[in-house]
Amino acid sequence: MRRYFKSLRRFWGTAVASQLEYQLNVVIELVAVGLSLLGSLFMLSLFFGPGRALGGWSWHEALIVQGFYTVLDGMASTWLRPNLSSIVTHVREGTLDFVLLKPIDSQFWLSLRTISPAGLPEIALGLLLVIWGGHQAGASLSPGGIAVVLLMLLAGGLILYSLWFLIAATSIWFVKTWNATEVLRAVLASGRYPVAAYPAPLRLLFTLVIPVAFLTTVPAEVVLGRASTPMLWLGLGLAVGFFVAARQFWFYALRHYTSASS
Amino acid sequence: MIEVESLSKIYRVADKQPGLGGTLQHFMRRRHRDVCAVSNVSFTIARGEMVGFLGANGAGKTTTLKMLCGLIYPSAGQVVVAGHQPQKRHPDFLRRITLVMGQKQQLLWDLPPMDSLRVNAAVYGISDRDAKRRISELSDLLELGEELTRPVRKLSLGQRMKAELLAALLHQPDVLFLDEPTLGLDVNAQARVRKFLADYNQRTGATVLLTSHYMADITALCPRVLLIHQGNLFHDGPLDRLASRLAPERHVRLELAAPVGAEAFAGLGRLDSCCDCEVNLRVQPDELTAVVAQLLDRFEVRDLEVNDPPIDQLIGELFRQGKV
Structure with missing residues (x-):
């Protein structure tokens, strides 16, 4: 276990050092993060605007959902996108061989090898949005409540990661999976708004098939104190289920790995 | 340290004809072919x-x-x-x-x-x-x-x-x-x-x-x-x-004092080249001493060299011919 922590420290140390080699790139990324957040707040204000409500959610309540979406999108920019998109590169260029020959869990390496700190401000802004929206909506949370919120956020993150990893793992066969991950990002984007704001069929789809509801709406409901206990258990169950499925699928995919020719 | 017994690897590869027709056919009904990359290899x-x-x-x-x-x-x-x-x-x-x-x-x-x-x-x-x-x-x-x-x-x-x-x-x-x-x-x-x-x-x-x-x-x-x-x-x-094993013959290179026709080397191994005063022959190892003695006896030899053919040339030939 200590070996994994030490490896992780070195992974991220070298990842940050690699990115700092290109100074201008870092500045541009930070600007892009700021602009994208402003853009999504503007979109949200069009739908919900102060004093308006959609699907039973007020402006401030919807801001909490937007906050959780921003946190998850920040996590995707920080960890998921840089790591999981490099799986495709590894498969195509044959450098996956080096990863598979290391005495360390290959899923651990491929999922956490690099980090893009440009996504961290997005996570911080998302959390601020959740706190501010919750405060304005009159939510009051006990320490235990905060723990449940964080647990559900973690579950949402795990679901997103597992879906992403499942798609990335198919690159063992298809090599190009760029389009599939774009679809996934579009689906995640539907999590900007409370699930209740969508028509019933989509609501069902986002709850049971592609569990977007558990990514943003359910944590927001916990903040507002309206989450039902069965939903929380379902969310946790789905998170564990998706993670186990992604892991098993990875082992299955590796059996079919043929390695790029030299 | 390494033991390999009867190791084989068969790849399934898609068989696709060139051109639009081939692409459509390949898209509609995929045909696969088994390619044997490694077959029954053993060593330690x-x-x-x-x-x-x-x-x-x-x-x-x-x-x-x-x-x-x-x-x-x-x-x-x-x-x-x-x-x-x-x-x-x-x-x-x-x-x-x-x-x-x-x-x-x-x-x-x-x-x-x-x-x-x-x-x-x-x-x-x-x-x-x-x-x-x-x-x-x-x-x-x-x-x-x-x-x-x-x-x-x-x-x-x-x-x-x-x-x-x-x-x-x-x-x-x-x-x-x-x-x-x-x-x-x-x-x-x-x-x-x-x-x-x-x-x-x-x-x-x-x-x-x-x-x-x-x-x-x-x-x-x-x-x-x-x-x-x-x-x-x-x-x-x-x-x-x-x-x-690849080339059991030895190479004999001769430098003669005066040019001699190719027919003069009949029965003295396989003639590779014969131009002016330089002659290249391939000779079976067990006949080598007899052939060299005859060459020295029949011709006025300035220089004589016996070599193994270079290994990379032999392997290169083997790969080119594609036969073993």
Whole structure:
């Protein structure tokens, strides 16, 4: 276990050092993060605007959902996108061989090898949005409540990661999976708004098939104190289920790995 | 250290005709064909041996090497390397082997090799003190100094390859799989890598399996050679025995005082060329002394030379003809 922590420290140390080699790139990324957040707040204000409500959610309540979406999108920019998109590169260029020959869990390496700190401000802004929206909506949370919120956020993150990893793992066969991950990002984007704001069929789809509801709406409901206990258990169950499925699928995919020719 | 028995690998590849028609047909109904990359190969390699692995492009060398590393599942047969089944990729197994690929790199492109070495040290669970000692030992052997603290993208190909070797050997593996480790290097750099590998084998007693297109690598390092041809093991033994098996005849080169017609050499072996005063003959080894005596007797000879044909030429011919 200590070996994994030490490896992780070195992974991220070298990842940050690699990115700092290109100074201008870092500045541009930070600007892009700021602009994208402003853009999504503007979109949200069009739908919900102060004093308006959609699907039973007020402006401030919807801001909490937007906050959780921003946190998850920040996590995707920080960890998921840089790591999981490099799986495709590894498969195509044959450098996956080096990863598979290391005495360390290959899923651990491929999922956490690099980090893009440009996504961290997005996570911080998302959390601020959740706190501010919750405060304005009159939510009051006990320490235990905060723990449940964080647990559900973690579950949402795990679901997103597992879906992403499942798609990335198919690159063992298809090599190009760029389009599939774009679809996934579009689906995640539907999590900007409370699930209740969508028509019933989509609501069902986002709850049971592609569990977007558990990514943003359910944590927001916990903040507002309206989450039902069965939903929380379902969310946790789905998170564990998706993670186990992604892991098993990875082992299955590796059996079919043929390695790029030299 | 390495035991391979009846190893085979069959790939399923899509069969597609060229052109739009072929593409449509391929899209609607996929046809597959089984390609046998490695077929029924058996050999054993003892601890500390250095073995050369020869074969043309696509002969099945890399596929075999990757099955020995555990990267590819064999279709049939048994492999045991360092007491493990490679395809299980047990951490204990992975700590005892290493793979170096001349055309692929594991070093981080934007950072100095030292950063990649620190990552590898952490992944293999090597303590900082041990890692420092091993890096200084290996960099002495490889003649690497300040290159270790310069970004990899600023290193020459030769320096990069040496740094790759350092990264691959940091965990002191017992078995080294080297796939074209000198690819693209200039003659001096090739010689340095070769010398390093020989030293390393001597010092640590590591087992080495090496593929290379440069015959000089094989002749300098490997007393024993495996030749794989179209997925089959064609030769397992010393290099010179391979030469005599491929071309049992000896080359005789004559320089005469005066030109002689080709017909004069009838019955004296196979005539390769005869122009002006220079004559090249191929003679069966058991007839060699008799033929040389007759040549000296019949002609006025200024110079006479008896050689084995160069091994790379022989293997090249074998690959070109595609027959064994």
